[in-house]
Amino acid sequence: MAPRKLQIAAAGLGRMGHRHALNFLNRTPRAELVAAFTPDPKEIAWGREHLEPFGVTLYTNYDEMISRPGLDAVVIGTATSVHAEEAIQAMQKNLHVLCEKPLSTSIEVCRQVVDEAKKRPHLKVMCGFSRRFDDSYRDAYSKVEKGLIGRPTILRSQTCDKHDPSGFFVEYAAWSGGVFVDMSVHDIDLTLMFFGETIKPKSISAHGCIAVQPGLAQHKDVDNAVGIVEFWGGQIAYYYCSRMMAHGQEDVTEVIGTEGKLSVNLNPQSSLVNYYSGAGITREVPAHYYGRFEMAFVQEANEFAAACLDNTELPMRLDNAVRAVEIGSWLQEALVTGKQIHFDESGKRSEKASL
Amino acid sequence: MAPRKLQIAAAGLGRMGHRHALNFLNRTPRAELVAAFTPDPKEIAWGREHLEPFGVTLYTNYDEMISRPGLDAVVIGTATSVHAEEAIQAMQKNLHVLCEKPLSTSIEVCRQVVDEAKKRPHLKVMCGFSRRFDDSYRDAYSKVEKGLIGRPTILRSQTCDKHDPSGFFVEYAAWSGGVFVDMSVHDIDLTLMFFGETIKPKSISAHGCIAVQPGLAQHKDVDNAVGIVEFWGGQIAYYYCSRMMAHGQEDVTEVIGTEGKLSVNLNPQSSLVNYYSGAGITREVPAHYYGRFEMAFVQEANEFAAACLDNTELPMRLDNAVRAVEIGSWLQEALVTGKQIHFDESGKRSEKASL
Amino acid sequence: MAPRKLQIAAAGLGRMGHRHALNFLNRTPRAELVAAFTPDPKEIAWGREHLEPFGVTLYTNYDEMISRPGLDAVVIGTATSVHAEEAIQAMQKNLHVLCEKPLSTSIEVCRQVVDEAKKRPHLKVMCGFSRRFDDSYRDAYSKVEKGLIGRPTILRSQTCDKHDPSGFFVEYAAWSGGVFVDMSVHDIDLTLMFFGETIKPKSISAHGCIAVQPGLAQHKDVDNAVGIVEFWGGQIAYYYCSRMMAHGQEDVTEVIGTEGKLSVNLNPQSSLVNYYSGAGITREVPAHYYGRFEMAFVQEANEFAAACLDNTELPMRLDNAVRAVEIGSWLQEALVTGKQIHFDESGKRSEKASL
């Protein structure tokens, strides 16, 4: 008899949701996508064409879907505003949960998800930070583990999107939580990965500007921002996020240690081709983050399935996802208020800098 | 009802065979691996662990496997010496065939396979040259198609393996057909892809040496070889193949046109990580060709399945595989005899150079 | 009759001074090094061997040297603490002055030099920021001028030295003005170059840590620091300086505009050689800034000589040198106090952030 496959349902078939659905349908051998939910008629239409013929039942009611007998898990790729609620409902139905990041742009709501998960330790609940599943970041991490760069001390990381002149990001800013929460949260998560999950911020600064999307001003957001987080213990991370790149997606990380340095994706490329012309030698760049991280999402799906089926530890802790959003929110606060934020060694906000 | 999946069987579970089997089992959504054959007890043991639990029936008799009712296709990854025979037998059972390259190291045997396939035009028969399915080569090709480099005129291509001091390649040389047939055949196939499938050799030169594997002398083979093929129409391809690389697999192609140039994998890398240390800045390189071309093999499996199910054209013609081996054999002949080989415009061997 | 050459004297024959002396002696065709001053017996000994035989008179008294009849100019490469005084004295003797950066670590003293120079507009007085003379920075600048990247909006720049375990930099920190004044001053100068010389800071943040040179604590300095300067007009520069690099000098700049981006030296290299070994593919990096910028110093000497002889405009304004040190001092202040600094639009310090 063939080994049991994880019976999984997908919530949301939009930008990110439909990718999760397809990955569980086609590229996760140990899982079987049995159901998908979306309230959106366009997405349902897509599901009729791409999922239903392969045995996936479509639902327009989330609760109905997660009540389906035999279901083991749900992957949540709906709008951020419903992530937390759907995750909690799924746990209450005894389902494992893989939730797109972030759990919520509200720390409090994030914490509710974590609390719910703590009550059900037998469930696997993961908030997917795709870079953790990327071969190159893992290669870098294993080199740090081997001690190749000494003690990691400075981390520079940027998430830079291709400029989208459609106005999409202006609307999106109304509820995205701001650029540090929406974009840099990945870089912050990498900081927790490379500096260690117990690290505590000591002070935070941030500055931003609006260069190409004037409409962002109404949402107190920016299209370019730089922030610094100094940690107790003498480590510093600094971030750049931007939605202004002419050339494509450019997500770069450098980890600088006392005895060496690692860079990840310092020279982005969409293929191994260089084109030589009168203009010089040109290398193309992925247009979007999925072009850079597609295989990381596939890896994520497979590792989640394995952890659920084998009851093994997940590759990342749920409360990290909260930590990352929390630090992102502080950066956003520092950006908006124009004030540096300080923390004492216990982690409490303090008015004064600790020197 | 779910769409029908291609019922496929795998012949051979060795170095290449087991990868094909796993790709059809796990990473080819439209195919279902139902059977696998190998005469080798070690490979059977591997199959018991990795295939049987997933519903794959194991066979130690090839004929028995291909006689299995309901079977649609077979992927052949056995030793080169039996490729042709197994391919022909499969066609005679009305099965589609995906065969590892080369069909045979003998041109005559290759032609028998092609002849058999011509008799059964409803069957999809493909000899997999993995680079044709590689994103980067396809990106380069589409740029050529768009006219970005004018007329492709010079092609430089190399297949260079990491040095393997185990002695494996000395044994292997006994029946591999020689380095040009075994290694450069990929570069020759790329030549047909970029210069066009109807191109005809005008003259061929080759030189080689033994630098690290003295045992190759007994098989009249070498561990480093350089060859040039000049074509009627004024195009030149030149090849380097080697089994001596200290750093890993380095398969590079340059296509130089009258108005531009393309390079593929000029700067090999196994990940997007650079490591900075006292020695400088270091990038690792894949140790083996599968590290470079894994996703191309997956793509090949998927496109083969699609062509079989949808009865659409295969992405490459079977007789190309024969052409590539043929040119490889001539290069090997030029290498061994120390003589330049000439052809007239009709394709016939000629004693004298055409100037 | 051969054209007149600029008669120049060199003050200081130490680390930087001897390089200036040799550049004016050997690589500045329109100048003639006629004299050199140093109070240091070791440096005098070096001058006896390397300068005196070529017609250069050595002095141990600065005033005596600059009083030498026929002298046109002096290049000052002594300790920072005497730069300003020597520059002023030279101007008072009616000499053109090329002074190593910085004029002083004190803004007030810097201003005295500028004031003295303003009184003598016929004199060429330049504080050399070598990167302004570097081919690559000039190439980047000309691309910005051509509008290739739209409006420059974000500038990332780092000055990172190879780790020197000798303790030199701990002593040096006593009077260097701190890492932002000593190292980032180059990056700040580039900011003025790319964003325009009239740009005004709006707010400044900085964070630092001591990772490998504990002795720096006594001088309130650090070995790694990150700072952000936000400008009125919506531009942001952020800097990283470090004395901890394992691999060598790594001075990188990125200028990100509304329509494109430029990077300078993102992939440092000491030659065009790559070494392929079992470790991968390795590129060496210059060990020191002079390895990176040697030809920029030669260019600087030649352009200074030309401006003096032809009475043409210098390639950079003297008061920029003061602006760069000023911004560097503010970054250092923000680092040491742990407080963000704000400025109103007139350039005055303000207690509150302007949002």
Added chain:
Amino acid sequence: MAPRKLQIAAAGLGRMGHRHALNFLNRTPRAELVAAFTPDPKEIAWGREHLEPFGVTLYTNYDEMISRPGLDAVVIGTATSVHAEEAIQAMQKNLHVLCEKPLSTSIEVCRQVVDEAKKRPHLKVMCGFSRRFDDSYRDAYSKVEKGLIGRPTILRSQTCDKHDPSGFFVEYAAWSGGVFVDMSVHDIDLTLMFFGETIKPKSISAHGCIAVQPGLAQHKDVDNAVGIVEFWGGQIAYYYCSRMMAHGQEDVTEVIGTEGKLSVNLNPQSSLVNYYSGAGITREVPAHYYGRFEMAFVQEANEFAAACLDNTELPMRLDNAVRAVEIGSWLQEALVTGKQIHFDESGKRSEKASL
């Protein structure tokens, strides 16, 4: 008293000649350019403006110039056809000689120069192969000397010029000796450098085509050629030369050893700038060989001056220059005749391949 400077005269002020003249005038501290010769009125006019004002006497008669009292040396940068004659005449006047490559396109004439030089061992006579003076090639060579790549076994080297549609190269082909003598001679010289000067060809093949300069056919030359030289001792060099590059000068060398590999200029660049735009990431390339090798020519002038003044050994042997042209001529012969050329171990031509 200042040390004596080498009194040198320049013959020829054309494309290459005027660069040598300026390098000895301005960038060779131990030499003094005192005279220059050219029969060409345009070049004389250039000399009046750029050399005469700096004390250089102009001559329209070569013999008169080399008879000038006090002269030590001459640098020959005239047309190739008079190199040898002028070199011999200079030696007969007891002058050191630095001659642009090649001495002649005729081996016999080359040998006359060598013979003349042998009679006057106190004279320094050098035929400048600029790449020997290039930092990167020297870096690669020192790594080979240290044993980093084991025994150098395969050398790939290319000299590729930017396409010049003016027709210049068609005229030039009338007397250039052909592409292998004119262009690949540099790559051959590098082969002697890396494989050792005593290495002997065993067999030679070459193929070429005309892709963009149809006029070359009348001179039996081509605009793209590939050649292989196999050496006794089991080493192979292969060359590509082209005048068809769209992007600029691309002179690349790889030296592949039994334990590692070195590449030189695999990724050509004209500066350290990368430009990011909608097209991707672009790096410009030098348009001409002088853009790549300018500093090597300066280094050559300085080392030649030093060897003359100090009576030390020159960095390269004169008869190498003959060897390089000789091998280039054989490659050209193999190209034109369409026949592989063989040599026995004593270096004699033989009809048959030695296997």
